[in-house]
Amino acid sequence: MSRTNSNGTGQLPVYEVCDVTYRYREVTALKHLNLTVNPGRRVVLLGANGSGKSTLLRILNGLCFPDEGNVYFCGRPLTAENIESDGFGLEFRRRVGLVFQNPEVQLFSPTVFDEVAFGPLQLRWPDGEIRRKISETLEMMEITHLKDRSPHHLSMGEKKRVALASVLVLDPEILLLDEPTAALDPKSESHMIDFLVQSKGSGKTIVTTTHDLDIVEDIADDCFVFHEGRIVAAAAPTEILSDVALLKQTNLLHAHLHVHKSGALHTHPHLHKHES
Amino acid sequence: MAARMQSRKSGFLERTTASFVDALEHTFYAEETARxxxxxxxxxxxxxxxxxxxxxxxxxxxxxxxxxxxxxxxxxxxxxxxxxxxxxxxxxxxxxxxxxxxxxxxxxxxxxxxxxxxxxxxxxxxxxxxxxxxxxxxxxxxxxxxxxxxxxxxxxPWNDVLKALRVLRVPVIVVTILGMTYRYVYLLLQTAHDMFESRRSRMVGNLTGRERRRVAASSAGVLLSKTFDLSSEVYLAMQSRGFRGEVHILxxxxxxxxxxxxxxxxxxxxxxxxxxxx
Known part of the structure; x- marks a missing residue:
């Protein structure tokens, strides 16, 4: 059954997550979660490790399904049956792309070229179109020189860029990014952030999970804070980042002993990048 | 690398892993020759x-x-x-x-x-x-x-050898599985190698034969478990980009x-x- 309610702009939300609970055996990863993602918005899911962000991203990508509650994609229920159906399933895969946190799982093809070609081939694009799009995407991501290389020869930064290229080649309207800057060297991180900043105004809906507070303001229009499988705050990034008590409560900010240049030794809250 | 590893006293599994890594290093030479x-x-x-x-x-x-x-x-x-x-x-x-x-x-x-x-x-x-x-x-x-x-x-290049097998009517799925095996064998060997190195870095003295066998068995178990996790993640990543059980190649x-x-x-x-x- 489809939903017909709109968000006041006349457009259906891209995602509506209604009272979703998800369990990994005994562990409840998401608890009665409610969330709406509107078209063209850049959304950040902010939370410490194990707060349930990545699980939600997988649900939004139709890779797993809630134990309780419902998820709607553009008004249609996101269920295993719908994903398996040829019409909706292929359309959904064309419109939604997920970049995994660990690029090793996403780079399963023998060469970079084959990797980028994988998605379009599964969606049965014509060969000529596939070659054209691959060439454009490799150029856009500045990885044309890696075309014939095997993924095991690449650096982590290069792997992340190839993983992103393998999704961008499909030109998805909705991009789901799981910790895109995790474990990257400064240059690769800067490339990734530039990409996310430039995506503003592209019309794409981008949902990014992160615990890197430094980048949130640059890459988000809306921000949801996760803690132990629940959303504990939803607001604009500036508002979230100014709420020190909230950040401390959700383990995104902490105080620790340190030395200043003056030699003074004391503690106060700090922003930190928490590597996974 | 294998020679360096074998220069220290090591067990059967370390030697085996070192040999695999050595063999894989030869494939790097092969890739150079292929170019x-x-x-x-x-x-x-x-x-x-x-x-x-x-x-x-x-x-x-x-x-x-x-x-x-x-x-x-x-x-x-x-x-x-x-x-x-x-x-x-x-x-x-x-x-x-x-x-x-x-x-x-x-x-x-x-x-x-x-x-x-x-x-x-x-x-x-x-x-x-x-x-x-x-x-x-x-x-x-x-x-x-x-x-x-x-x-x-x-x-x-090994990938081209696999793709060329198509001319002998080898099914696409077999070619794809062989390609993925070649891709991930590196990752798993590297993981196994890192596990043994990490164990050695915390070891003082020599283990008895029984202890070595126990460590080898538990390492094999951990590696198997990691392999299962990796394979499920890879399958999800394939599904995410439209894989529906049938492979297409260019x-x-x-x-x-x-x-x-x-x-x-x-x-x-x-x-x-x-x-x-x-």
Whole structure:
């Protein structure tokens, strides 16, 4: 059954997550979660490790399904049956792309070229179109020189860029990014952030999970804070980042002993990048 | 790396892993050779695969030393024109094959009935000409076939070899699985290697045989568990990009005039070898 309610702009939300609970055996990863993602918005899911962000991203990508509650994609229920159906399933895969946190799982093809070609081939694009799009995407991501290389020869930064290229080649309207800057060297991180900043105004809906507070303001229009499988705050990034008590409560900010240049030794809250 | 690892006292599994890593390092050499500008490197991988098979089959079937010798000579010329190092061939193929096949062929001169050539003093075993010929055929055939196979691998990126298998009607799914296996074997070997290194870095003194076996078994268990996790994640990543149980691949090979000429050349040599080696 489809939903017909709109968000006041006349457009259906891209995602509506209604009272979703998800369990990994005994562990409840998401608890009665409610969330709406509107078209063209850049959304950040902010939370410490194990707060349930990545699980939600997988649900939004139709890779797993809630134990309780419902998820709607553009008004249609996101269920295993719908994903398996040829019409909706292929359309959904064309419109939604997920970049995994660990690029090793996403780079399963023998060469970079084959990797980028994988998605379009599964969606049965014509060969000529596939070659054209691959060439454009490799150029856009500045990885044309890696075309014939095997993924095991690449650096982590290069792997992340190839993983992103393998999704961008499909030109998805909705991009789901799981910790895109995790474990990257400064240059690769800067490339990734530039990409996310430039995506503003592209019309794409981008949902990014992160615990890197430094980048949130640059890459988000809306921000949801996760803690132990629940959303504990939803607001604009500036508002979230100014709420020190909230950040401390959700383990995104902490105080620790340190030395200043003056030699003074004391503690106060700090922003930190928490590597996974 | 393997030599460095083996220089320290290590267990069976560490040595095995080191050997695997060593073997995989050889594939890096193979990838370098495959990028060289040589005769075989310029060929379409499908032509190369078919051409090399076309030379292996008569080498295995011929009943003439001259024919097998000629095929071996052709192979050596191909290696030279493809800039494959003879010292590598000598070390990795010719000597290894001679030793391995030599052991298998060793009894043949003594047990095959035929014209006696020589009798060993003290033992009294007789070497027959037919037995010597059988052993010679076996060694020469295997040397030729192994050199041809190594030439294929050294002059073609492994992924292209796999894709070229399609010309032999190998199903797409098999080619894809082999490609993924090749891709992930590196990752898992690296993981296994890191696990052993990490264990060693925290070890003082030597473990007893029982302790070593227990550690080896638990490491194998952890690695298996990681493999399962990785395979489920990879499957999700494939699904995420539209995989629905059927694999499609892009055919990138294009036949040029040079490929057709070489294919004709391989066919001619093969047919001639069959004819003269009947």
């Amino acid at each position: 060289a500008h040589g005769l075989l490197q310029r060929l379409d991988p499908r032509v190369k695969l078919l051409g090399i098979l076309a030379l292996i089959v008569p080498a295995a079937a011929a009943r003439s030393f001259a024919v097998i010798g000629c095929l071996f000579a052709v192979t050596v010329v191909l290696a030279g024109l493809s800039r494959v190092s003879f010292s590598i061939l000598l070390k990795r193929v010719w000597i290894a094959v001679l030793l391995f096949t030599g052991v298998i062929a060793l009894p043949a001169p003594f047990v095959t009935p035929g014209r006696a050539l020589y009798q060993l003093p003290w033992l009294g075993w007789t070497i027959t000409s037919q037995g010597l010929a059988s052993a010679g055929y076996l060694v020469l055939r295997v040397e030729t076939a192994a050199t041809l196979c190594v030439l294929l691998v050294l002059t073609t 055919d990138e090979f294009r036949m040029r005039r040079f490929d057709w000429i070489m294919l004709a050349g391989f066919t001619l040599v093969s047919a001639a070898a069959f004819w003269w080696g009947r």
